[in-house]
Amino acid sequence: MTQPHLVIGNRTYSSWSLRPWFAMQVAGIEFTDEVIPLDEPETKQKIAAHSGAGRVPVLHHGNVTVWESLAILEYLAETWPDAQLWPAAPGARAMARAAAAEMHAGFQALRKHCPMNMRRARAPIELPPEVTADVRRIEELWRTCREVHGGDGPFLFGRFTNADAMFAPVVNRFEVYAIEVSEHSKAYMNAVMALPAWQSWKAAAQAEPWVIAADEA
Numbered sequence: 001m002t003q004p005h006l007v008i009g010n011r012t013y014s015s016w017s018l019r020p021w022f023a024m025q026v027a028g029i030e031f032t033d034e035v036i037p038l039d040e041p042e043t044k045q046k047i048a049a050h051s052g053a054g055r056v057p058v059l060h061h062g063n064v065t066v067w068e069s070l071a072i073l074e075y076l077a078e079t080w081p082d083a084q085l086w087p088a089a090p091g092a093r094a095m096a097r098a099a100a101a102e103m104h105a106g107f108q109a110l111r112k113h114c115p116m117n118m119r120r121a122r123a124p125i126e127l128p129p130e131v132t133a134d135v136r137r138i139e140e141l142w143r144t145c146r147e148v149h150g151g152d153g154p155f156l157f158g159r160f161t162n163a164d165a166m167f168a169p170v171v172n173r174f175e176v177y178a179i180e181v182s183e184h185s186k187a188y189m190n191a192v193m194a195l196p197a198w199q200s201w202k203a204a205a206q207a208e209p210w211v212i213a214a215d216e217a
Contacts, residue, residue: 004031004061006072007050009038011205013215015116015169017057018201020072023165025197027083029076039212070104073162085165087157092149096163099141099156103166110134114173115215118205124178125217138170139185146184154191168192177217 006024008017024031036046036056050058051067059066059075066075077085087093109130127135142156151158156167171192174181181189192198 002062004059006031006033007056007058008033008035009056010210011201012118012208013212016069018168019069019165020057022168022197023073023162026160029080037210085162092157096157096161099163100166107134114177115217116169116172117215118202120176122176122178135179139181142185142188
């Protein structure tokens, strides 16, 4: 099988890029990647060479091009079924897809006030009520997934799935902005951050030279 090629933005800031990269790494899918620095004079031109949408990530696999994180995750699950990137049971799979879709479409306040930043020193900021509401809903969602379908595994559906990949940037946000969460949420976050794929992404982010001032909250 042709090796896929993933085009991503800065590891420090690009939450959408982290999601499929993380899933592929954890699943053991062999791929190559390419970083296009964001917010640079040639960024738009370089991304346009890969996708008319003008955004990263973009996955190239043979003659197939897939843009947009959730679509890439779906493609990965279909193309590498042995990776089990969605839960096997229909009910769990439906909940995982619903959780991933809610993350994809929602939590705008958290995104706005707490941008992902893999290099940020852990320190709290004042959170407006709408961010606190987002945090509580995410915690409720995590708790429900774990209680209903988590079993004995440390992730939302026991073993790592695309749902965990979708929430990976939230783990960073909760951690670096020192957001107060429950012990159950902390345990889940620790499981995600203990993965070798997380450590690899973070180390590469810390070595990046680029700084986007708008994301240095």
